[in-house]
Amino acid sequence: MHWADAVAKSLSYRGDKHVIASGITPSGEFHIGHLREILTSDIIKRACQNIDLEIEFVFFVDDADPLRKVYSFLDQSYEQYIGHQLANIPPPDTNGVPDQERFSQGISYANHFLEPFIKALELIGVEIDEIIYNYASYQSGKFADCSRIACNRADDIREIIERVSGRELDADWFPWNPIDHKGSIDGVRITGWDDPVVSWIDSDGNNGQSDVTKGEGKLPWRVDWPAKWNWRGVTMEPFGKDHGAAGGSYSTGKEIAQILGNIPPHPLTYEWISLKGVGAMSSSTGVSIGPLEALELVPPEIMRYLIARNKPQRHIEFNTGSALIELADEYQRKYAELESGKPKNWEELSRRQQMAWETLVAQVGFSRVDESAIESSRVSFRHLALLAQLRSEDADIWASLLRSQLIGQKEYDELKSDNEQKLSRRLRMMRTWINSQHFPEDFRLRIQSELSDGAKSHLDSRDCDYLRALQTELQTCLWDSKTINNHICDLAKSREIKLRDAFQMIYWIILDQNFGPKLAAIMEELDRVTVIKLLDEAIEYL
RNA sequence: GGGCCUGUAGCUUAGUCAGGUAGAGCGACGGGCUUUUAACCCGUCGGCCGCGGGUUCGAAUCCCGUCAGGCCCGCCA
Numbered sequence: 057m058h059w060a061d062a063v064a065k066s067l068s069y070r071g072d073k074h075v076i077a078s079g080i081t082p083s084g085e086f087h088i089g090h091l092r093e094i095l096t097s098d099i100i101k102r103a104c105q106n107i108d109l110e111i112e113f114v115f116f117v118d119d120a121d122p123l124r125k126v127y128s129f130l131d132q133s134y135e136q137y138i139g140h141q142l143a144n145i146p147p148p149d150t151n152g153v154p155d156q157e158r159f160s161q162g163i164s165y166a167n168h169f170l171e172p173f174i175k176a177l178e179l180i181g182v183e184i185d186e187i188i189y190n191y192a193s194y195q196s197g198k199f200a201d202c203s204r205i206a207c208n209r210a211d212d213i214r215e216i217i218e219r220v221s222g223r224e225l226d227a228d229w230f231p232w233n234p235i236d237h238k239g240s241i242d243g244v245r246i247t248g249w250d251d252p253v254v255s256w257i258d259s260d261g262n263n264g265q266s267d268v269t270k271g272e273g274k275l276p277w278r279v280d281w282p283a284k285w286n287w288r289g290v291t292m293e294p295f296g297k298d299h300g301a302a303g304g305s306y307s308t309g310k311e312i313a314q315i316l317g318n319i320p321p322h323p324l325t326y327e328w329i330s331l332k333g334v335g336a337m338s339s340s341t342g343v344s345i346g347p348l349e350a351l352e353l354v355p356p357e358i359m360r361y362l363i364a365r366n367k368p369q370r371h372i373e374f375n376t377g378s379a380l381i382e383l384a385d386e387y388q389r390k391y392a393e394l395e396s397g398k399p400k401n402w403e404e405l406s407r408r409q410q411m412a413w414e415t416l417v418a419q420v421g422f423s424r425v426d427e428s429a430i431e432s433s434r435v436s437f438r439h440l441a442l443l444a445q446l447r448s449e450d451a452d453i454w455a456s457l458l459r460s461q462l463i464g465q466k467e468y469d470e471l472k473s474d475n476e477q478k479l480s481r482r483l484r485m486m487r488t489w490i491n492s493q494h495f496p497e498d499f500r501l502r503i504q505s506e507l508s509d510g511a512k513s514h515l516d517s518r519d520c521d522y523l524r525a526l527q528t529e530l531q532t533c534l535w536d537s538k539t540i541n542n543h544i545c546d547l548a549k550s551r552e553i554k555l556r557d558a559f560q561m562i563y564w565i566i567l568d569q570n571f572g573p574k575l576a577a578i579m580e581e582l583d584r585v586t587v588i589k590l591l592d593e594a595i596e597y598l
Numbered sequence: 599g600g601g602c603c604u605g606u607a608g609c610u611u612a613g614u615c616a617g618g619u620a621g622a623g624c625g626a627c628g629g630g631c632u633u634u635u636a637a638c639c640c641g642u643c644g645g646c647c648g649c650g651g652g653u654u655c656g657a658a659u660c661c662c663g664u665c666a667g668g669c670c671c672g673c674c675a
Binding site: 057062066078079080081083084087089090091092093094096118121122124221222223276277278280281294295296297298299300301302303304305307325326327328329330365366369370371379382383385386389390406407408409411412415416434435436438439441442443456459460461462499538541542544545546548549555556558559560563571572573574575576577 | 599600601602603604610611612613615619620621622623624632633634635636637638668669670671672673674675
């Protein structure tokens with residue numbers, strides 16, 4: 057059984073109506089780690105729909121959170137905004153400097169980072185039923201009841217946090233962070249509580265009052281979270297393992313929820329995604345791949361598949377190199393397997409094999425996106441990567457695919473006349489990938505300029521005659537792939553050299569490896585002089 | 599210190615909740631496609647299921663212990 061189906065099943069024991077929530081603080085660039093948060097929820101939503109549960113998916117944007125520090129991508133002038141709520145400070149411009157102009161047009165720091173992420177979510181087929189802006193929710197009184205309960209029972213909440221998390225809170229800790237006259241929630245000390253008003257004194261010694269029902273401040277995180285569950289009726293929420301640890305915010309949250317008067321949501325802790333060879337994703341350290349950036353390389357269903365195929369508690373190493381090509385090809389293979397239908401010998405399969413099939417069905421189902429760029433194409437990512445490097449003209453690539461029968465005549469005609477075909481889009485992505493720093497070196501064609509050591513160690517003196525004859529023909533022949541190919545084959549045949557061996561030998565000479573794409577096609581792309589020179593060196597070496 | 603997650607074939611892993619002969623994919627190797635797809639098709643090899651105990655007719659699966667890796671307990675998903 058797929059992990060999401062298992063979650064849906066346990067939710068069904070709890071009731072028929074559910075609200076699944078995700079929440080993210082828009083403190084910096086979003087990365088694919090954040091995508092796991094959202095996709096985990098979205099996949100569970102699909103699983104719930106599959107068993108006819110009524111389900112809403114809400115996305116909390118924690119824009120009421122304060123700016124914690126001046127991140128590396130921000131200009132030092134952000135210092136003045138530390139402690140200010142993210143919905144209330146200007147967005148950075150391209151140099152990381154506060155952009156007052158855009159701010160005056162209503163674009164906050166939070167919006168600035170959130171917008172591209174929301175766009176990516178649309179591309180990736182995530183169906184969010186409601187985006188809840190936390191700042192606005194405080195303003196409109198959504199948190200009013202919970203805030204009052206929390207303040208009235210401050211001692212009980214303090215007891216829970218101290219006991220469960222094992223840390224000691226300051227003597228003047230209070231479950232409300234008021235905003236001071238400058239707009240900061242840092243360094244403000246509570247001096248009194250008279251429902252619903254908190255009295256405070258800020259770090260400069262100014263006194264003030266804050267009405268907790270009007271959003272003049274916010275609840276501290278460990279109380280804010282259960283309060284959200286309460287007023288929105290959240291029944292399920294996946295969260296990162298930092299919140300899931302013993303003493304973490306879920307364990308305090310589920311007790312605080314009871315004080316607020318609700319049943320805590322069904323929890324699901326998920327592992328982090330790290331970037332291969334670099335470390336955990338983190339917006340503040342700049343280790344990140346943005347969701348949009350990833351979507352420029354591969355179709356959206358591949359990103360869904362990355363999350364769907366790995367169980368939440370499993371750590372994912374995201375690799376934009378060969379592993380991503382393999383992931384994409386794996387998805388495509390499974391898609392094709394699914395299309396060919398349930399195995400005919402179903403009854404003979406072991407329970408385990410049947411389960412594997414069902415999991416496959418689920419993985420592909422959870423990964424599908426309406427505007428699929430993959431479908432049942434036989435053209436693998438691996439193969440496309442190769443053709444895209446070999447041919448700069450799209451038309452040549454379609455011709456090649458037609459010749460090798462990976463596409464039919466009809467598809468070929470469509471590709472020729474319409475560059476918005478699925479395969480055209482995939483090719484564009486592939487070209488972007490190849491031109492980016494993320495493309496794996498293993499897949500890059502390495503045309504040799506001189507005889508490599510690899511070639512030297514694979515040449516056999518008995519082949520000298522063959523190479524010499526080939527070189528002679530190639531010096532004068534028509535320079536197209538068909539002619540070149542005929543010479544390679546005919547000369548090998550007449551000498552009773554196995555074609556396989558002949559090709560491998562030439563692959564070694566040109567690419568420093570024993571395999572590759574259509575050899576003659578590569579040679580045609582190269583100029584005659586280069587090829588002759590390489591053959592010369594090989595003959596000389598022998 | 600407290601806690602969480604992970605450990606299954608060379609690699610990525612399914613199966614662990616509901617115990618019943620260990621399943622895949624990739625890679626490797628061999629063969630086929632009589633002019634060679636980084637394609638496709640067929641086949642082969644490869645697992646003391648981290649280790650040690652226990653419960654059981656039966657354990658990858660449950661229990662206890664242990665080792666290794668990763669991580670959390672300061673508002674980074």
